[in-house]
Amino acid sequence: MNYPEIKLLVGSSQIGHDERAGRAILNPATEEQIGVLPIAEEADLEHAIAAAKSAFPAWRDTTPWQRGAVLHQAARQVRLRTDEIAHALVMENGKPLAEARGEVSVAADTLEWFAEEARRIYGRAFAGRASESRFVTSREPLGVVALFAPWNFPVVTLVRKLAPALAAGCAVIAKPAEETPAAPSLLAGCILAAGLPPGVLNLVLGDPARISKHLIQSPDVAKISFTGSTAVGRTLASLAGENLKRMTMELGGHGAAIICGDVDPIRAADMAAAAKFRNAGQVCNAASRFIVDRRIFEPFAERFAARASALRLADGFDPAVEMGPLTNHRRVEAMEMLTQDAIAGGGTLLAGGRRLDRPGFFFAPTVITEVPHTARVMIEEPFGPIAPIVAFDQVDQALDLANSSAYGLAAYAMTNDLATARKLTRGMQAGVIGLNSFSVAFPEAPFGGVKNSGWGVEGGSEGIDAYLTTKFVHEA
Ligand code: NAD
Numbered sequence: 001m002n003y004p005e006i007k008l009l010v011g012s013s014q015i016g017h018d019e020r021a022g023r024a025i026l027n028p029a030t031e032e033q034i035g036v037l038p039i040a041e042e043a044d045l046e047h048a049i050a051a052a053k054s055a056f057p058a059w060r061d062t063t064p065w066q067r068g069a070v071l072h073q074a075a076r077q078v079r080l081r082t083d084e085i086a087h088a089l090v091m092e093n094g095k096p097l098a099e100a101r102g103e104v105s106v107a108a109d110t111l112e113w114f115a116e117e118a119r120r121i122y123g124r125a126f127a128g129r130a131s132e133s134r135f136v137t138s139r140e141p142l143g144v145v146a147l148f149a150p151w152n153f154p155v156v157t158l159v160r161k162l163a164p165a166l167a168a169g170c171a172v173i174a175k176p177a178e179e180t181p182a183a184p185s186l187l188a189g190c191i192l193a194a195g196l197p198p199g200v201l202n203l204v205l206g207d208p209a210r211i212s213k214h215l216i217q218s219p220d221v222a223k224i225s226f227t228g229s230t231a232v233g234r235t236l237a238s239l240a241g242e243n244l245k246r247m248t249m250e251l252g253g254h255g256a257a258i259i260c261g262d263v264d265p266i267r268a269a270d271m272a273a274a275a276k277f278r279n280a281g282q283v284c285n286a287a288s289r290f291i292v293d294r295r296i297f298e299p300f301a302e303r304f305a306a307r308a309s310a311l312r313l314a315d316g317f318d319p320a321v322e323m324g325p326l327t328n329h330r331r332v333e334a335m336e337m338l339t340q341d342a343i344a345g346g347g348t349l350l351a352g353g354r355r356l357d358r359p360g361f362f363f364a365p366t367v368i369t370e371v372p373h374t375a376r377v378m379i380e381e382p383f384g385p386i387a388p389i390v391a392f393d394q395v396d397q398a399l400d401l402a403n404s405s406a407y408g409l410a411a412y413a414m415t416n417d418l419a420t421a422r423k424l425t426r427g428m429q430a431g432v433i434g435l436n437s438f439s440v441a442f443p444e445a446p447f448g449g450v451k452n453s454g455w456g457v458e459g460g461s462e463g464i465d466a467y468l469t470t471k472f473v474h475e476a
Helices: 042-060 064-080 082-093 097-120 156-168 182-193 208-217 230-242 265-281 294-310 329-344 395-403 418-427 463-467
Strands: 008-010 013-015 022-026 033-038 124-127 134-141 144-148 171-175 201-203 221-227 246-250 255-259 287-293 348-351 366-369 386-392 410-414 432-435 468-475
Touching: 008 042, 033 082, 042 134, 042 144, 042 171, 042 201, 042 208, 064 082, 064 097, 064 156, 064 182, 082 097, 082 182, 097 156, 097 463, 144 156, 144 208, 156 171, 156 182, 156 221, 156 463, 171 208, 182 201, 208 221, 208 230, 221 230, 221 463, 230 246, 255 265, 255 395, 265 287, 265 294, 265 386, 287 294, 287 395, 294 348, 294 366, 294 386, 329 348, 329 366, 329 386, 386 395, 395 418, 410 418, 418 432, 463 468
Parallel strands: 144 171, 144 221, 171 201, 221 246, 255 287, 255 410, 287 386, 366 386, 410 432
Antiparallel strands: 008 013, 008 201, 022 033, 124 134, 134 468, 348 366
16 A cells, blocks of 8 residues: 555645645655655645634534534544555554554544534523523534644544544644654545535644644634643643633653552563553553562563563564554654663663664663663653663552652552552542553543643543533523
8 A cells, every 4th residue: 555645634625745845754664755744834724724714603503413423424434444544554653553453443433432422512501590580501612723643643642632623513723743644634534525514624734833833823723732742732832821722731641650569470561561562652641660569570570571572573564563663763862862871870771772773763672670760761751662660668659759750641550459559549640540451541531641741631521521612691
């Protein structure tokens, strides 16, 4: 399958790179150019805003059943085109084909979930102050919303915004990441083929800072939702604040996993390593600091390192692949820097620690023990295949270390003791917690962070609230 030609989608027009300045799109497994990203000009952004603004009233006035029907049909389209979308994902992101197929399947599930949630947008009616008077509340779509998605899960991070926005009746301007525009474009194609009116969904690509600034400053954009790094989130949140725009921020994380001494260290290490190296560790809610009871520390760390060393790194299309390349060279450089810093601080390298001697952004799955708490890898979001493992003696000590992070997205605990489980799930400062599980993101469950990890939630029955506002009417 060829990599599709990438086009901006503004109103009913599609604009390719032959009409605009372009930027190379690389295959991270080979570093070869696979496509060209057309860079939106200011006029394209204005055109997208105008198209969304003019399409909004008619879409707002559709019934929830009509919007739900479009989203259900979009889910069917996505399932039918799974192979095509998954192939594009592997080519531009690098993840193994099986993981790409899984991502597409979750995208279809998410469209279905919000197709149903559209029907559950309820208001209230209650007695007013005077007899015969009524107080009525209704939930109304915000208007035109701007959605910014990253490159690690280009389809799922976008659909977690897009599906509730469309279900609520909003019109959308979406900006996928520069590295990974094809899979989101195919997703948009599925939604349009399902009968979404032109202009309700626009796709812009190009210079992220210029696009976000332009959209946030526009009086016609009511809300932004961003998934990406805390640093960029801070910039966008400031801009949104200046312009009094609503926002949802899904930012970085540095998930602590507290592994207690009463669990089987081999099973725990197998589960933890599988979770850690999924998507080459480029997962915002990944467990990325392993805090392990000293009594099981050695067998846990040894098994974890053995699993890491045994992982087969290859092109995502290779049938034997277990971990693909990182998505861009910046992550490889970050992995090298974090590894060197941890070892210089006294850490012991048990596995990996180096880039592979071949083309592509491959970095060996890396395990480091005895890492000082002040090492950068214990403080900064690693966002790659590097796992620091440290020991604890008392659960309170583990909890303090887990909570010492500025991030608060996901946290994990493994224990068979009920009292310890409750202490940890209550005490861990995180928006989502996995207890004896490393899975925390589902279409039907809320997902979002505290502290520097963000603001607001996506998913679950809460997910649609981000695109609605409450109107109150006093009927005398
Ligand atoms: P980056 O911060 O430059 O870019 C991250 C994403 O933000 C990209 O998709 C980019 O298109 C977008 N972006 C950058 N500047 C923007 C702007 N001014 N306005 C709107 N969007 C903008 O960094 P990177 O090197 O691509 O990734 C590094 C870090 O990003 C990682 O360490 C990780 O912490 C974070 N990240 C987080 C997620 C997540 O799911 N929360 C996803 C991808 C990256």
